[in-house]
Amino acid sequence: MSTPKLYSQKYRRDWESVPEFKGWLKPVIGDVRRAYCAYCKSDMLAKVYDIKKHSVTAKHIIRSKPYNTADCVSSLPQLVQKTVDKQSAETTMAMAFAGHCSLLACDHLAMACKTAFSDSVAATNFQMQCDKYTEIINGILAPYFLKRLTSDVGNEKFSLLLDESSDVVVSKYLGVAIQYFSTKKGTVVSTFLGMIELEAGDPRSITKALMEFLDKCRLKIENLHGIGADNALVMTAVHKILKEECALANLVLIRCICHSLQLAVSAASKENIPTQVEYLIRETYNWFSISTKRRDVYKDVYTNINCGPKPLRITKVSSTLWLAIEPAVNRILTHWEELKVHFELTKTREHCYSADVLHAAYMDKSNYAYLTFLKSILSDVQVAVNSFEGEQTDPVKLLDNLVHLLTSICAKVVNPTATIDILKNAIEGQLNPSPYLGYLFESTLSQLSLAPDEEKDVRRRCVEFVVALSKELQSRLPDNLEALRNIALFSVEETLLQHREGTAEMIQVAELLGYEPETIVKIVSQWRNVHLVKWGSTETTIQLWSQVNNYTDSSGANPFQELCNAALAALSLPHSNAEVARLFGQMSVAKSKLRNGMSLRTLNSVLLVRYGLKLAGETCYQHELPAEILHVVPAATYDVKDALLPSADSSKTAVQLDSDDLEDFLASL
Incomplete structure (x- = not known):
């Protein structure tokens, strides 16, 4: 006789509005099957029976008395403001530590801030321990910046820059940078995406790890249209496997010109x-x-x-x-x-x-x-x-x-x-x-x-x-030299030329990018007419196509959408592995000889914060986190069990928080 399957209740957000639970019941980030009592600083199973049982315990009744007085209600706005100031200060310092120095320094810095700035409420309330700040960086800041990046990519075509390297403890990593056209910034962006630890260095293992990583980042593999790599044969084999097994027949491989x-x-x-x-x-x-x-x-x-x-x-x-x-x-x-x-x-x-x-x-x-x-x-x-x-x-x-x-x-x-x-x-x-x-x-x-x-x-x-x-x-010239040379048709001079030529070359570029015949017909037709519009300042190629991307006619439609998509896809093809080379330089700074015990999870998080701030064009003290992010900072200090980045000890899907507040906010980006 088979054993009946036990029912597993998950935490429900609407429990917090029940008068009996209001004010003290909170979720446990990283574990949807447990609930947390803010009064007793303890957790329990996320079941109504267990929550009610906890609410009548002597410990809970004694701990809840200070929160039930009239004085507490009158001072609530002040307490909320102090909490917000504390959360903002702690997250700002966490970004500073991730961007510039070792997390081990935060233990002493907390006491130094309390001593040096005793008149500051935020400094006095600092709770800056290494473990806490590590969890804030891993559980909140890293997924926040990763979600901003993947949301910026959206459904745009993107290229990946790949290279292998070893860290200070000789762990084998695959560095991954992403290159795409950012609609928000109106330019081609090349930035850090992740560091993947490799079990083996053969093409099959690298391809499997890369595909799993893209799935965790929720990037569509069908939007991958370019691979930038060095001249290693293993990377050529990875490109071949991706083309054959992922139905990416038009995936372009460009060997790093600098390396060549x-x-x-x-x-x-x-x-x-x-x-x-x-x-x-x-x-x-x-x-x-x-x-x-x-x-x-x-x-x-x-x-x-x-x-x-x-x-x-x-x-x-x-x-x-x-x-x-x-x-x-x-x-x-x-x-x-x-x-x-x-x-x-x-x-x-x-x-x-x-x-x-x-x-x-x-x-x-x-x-x-x-x-x-x-x-x-x-x-x-x-x-x-x-x-x-x-x-x-x-x-x-x-x-x-x-x-x-x-x-x-x-x-x-x-x-x-x-x-x-x-x-x-x-x-x-x-x-x-x-x-x-x-x-x-x-x-x-x-x-x-x-x-x-x-x-x-x-x-x-x-x-x-x-x-x-x-x-x-x-x-060592690229194999598809002629097609890549024809990409110059998207330059300002060629695009705005009054006398149209090079239709065959435009067709060749469109075929290189993998467009269907119907779409190619539209691309050629739009390319013949794009010069008829009077465009604004077009000092660079990217500026021109950013304008074309935002252009609409009287009906609100973009008459050059297919042509623009082809141009932006071509302009986001990789031409060197310089970004990955710079990435490995940042890796050696973050994981140095003195910090050789840093896990892959923390290393990825630190790099995501650094590159996220760079992509935002702000420093660690300038970037303001949304209130929805600050709201979950206290919860992150007591239990963040799973990283949002791929690691050897975590099978959790990336960009997936169990806190409804943070999940709702990230989904709205």
């Missing part, structure tokens, strides 16, 4: 620049990085040579920063003569083999020539990297920037009369027999007065470097 440029420069340098140059760059930094005495000695040498100014520090070639070799090369060229003198004096005084080798490297004039040529190339590449990783960039011009970079590099060695497509064709057969490698290099080479054979060898290596770099860049 870094890999291209590294590969070309490794094969065609002498190892002595690479040794000089690396070991010059290592020489000074481990010794304060050596830095002081070099400071004296530099000061004596330049009559006063102190030297700048030698830059390290970091393996985690894009194109970190460029500032290192510039710094060494700037300090070349001073470094040569320093190592000459050091090798004589210390009889040091490393100093002797470095001095020989600095005495070799050809090394200076190689570094000068590298500087001229790297400065152009750095400009392109800056354009791709910047937060305020015009998306329609980014691909043109990449093409311009490749063209300017190849122009140094290609015969001017050659007619080849440098984006697709190899340039070896079209080389200039006497190439002009740029003013900086040519003028430097003439001053060095190298031997003819040595100069010929330097020129040959520099040309081979350019050829290798062009090959690397060509192989």
Whole structure:
């Protein structure tokens, strides 16, 4: 005989209006099957029988007496105001802690505030313990900012920027940033969405974790139309799985351009620049990085040579920063003569083999020539990297920037009369027999007065470097290069052009974005007519399409809605993983060596608060939380059992509070 299933009663909000329970009955956040007594500071099962049983206990009767007097009624407004001030102060401080410092500091800061600001009611009533503030950040602030973000995304098309990294305790995380057009802000937004702990690093595990995460954030997977990732094969496999198993046939994968440029420069340098140059760059930094005495000695040498100014520090070639070799090369060229003198004096005084080798490297004039040529190339590449990783960039011009970079590099060695497509064709057969490698290099080479054979060898290596770099860049260009180039049709110049051309290109872009034939017909028709409207200030592409998005005709409808949707979807495609790189920088600040015990739940919450404030354009002390949020702060201090973010020990769906007040407010955003 089967055991009958026990009935499980959930907390009901209308119980609070019953006179017998009014004033003291509250919900337990995180557990809908229990109720809380504000007088006794205890909880019970959320059943009428148990609540009534508790109301007649001696403890409850004694604790409720102070609340039943006439004096209590007369002082109620004052008590309410004190409570609101206290809640506002505590949440403001919680945002400040999440944004700037360790939560462990709040224990002492509470007592410091009470002592320093004894005349302040809010400071006197502070109850700032680490556990309490952790729960406020996890249970209230994080879901509040997450809900604001997902509500801002709404039904817009969005892209995800993905990258893997490890924290200070070597936990494997998948960093997820989201890029979309914000109707409220009228611009494309790229911000933090979440950090996912990975059980394994294979494509199948990453895809499963990502899909579960999007479901918890209540973001529609069908609105995902772009993936931005580095050049790792595992991310390419994730893109393939998403296309096949989630019916995202038009999901666009764009490999991070900045990462591709870094890999291209590294590969070309490794094969065609002498190892002595690479040794000089690396070991010059290592020489000074481990010794304060050596830095002081070099400071004296530099000061004596330049009559006063102190030297700048030698830059390290970091393996985690894009194109970190460029500032290192510039710094060494700037300090070349001073470094040569320093190592000459050091090798004589210390009889040091490393100093002797470095001095020989600095005495070799050809090394200076190689570094000068590298500087001229790297400065152009750095400009392109800056354009791709910047937060305020015009998306329609980014691909043109990449093409311009490749063209300017190849122009140094290609015969001017050659007619080849440098984006697709190899340039070896079209080389200039006497190439002009740029003013900086040519003028430097003439001053060095190298031997003819040595100069010929330097020129040959520099040309081979350019050829290798062009090959690397060509192989790392996006697969859908032509379609992405056609996105420039959405630029201000092309959109407002009086004579319409490029219908085939617009169709290609619409097909890339996955629109049905009926919609494509509307997009092409609207694109032909959009220039007939007199638009306002259109300094940037985003400003133009923000106006188009808000435009209505006499009937209140937007006659360019399909075209606008296509344009905004195209403009929200990712072009680099810079936002994820910045995210990992924030992660290392939040979870440092001193705070290595921070859980994933708290780490996610801290980052959500930081990026939420940045997205709102406000500081921790400027952002005002709604009264509905402040109302649930006291409840959050006694029992918040589940995070609203995915973690290893929580199976609760994200953005789901059991407090009716907070749930109603978040739903109304």
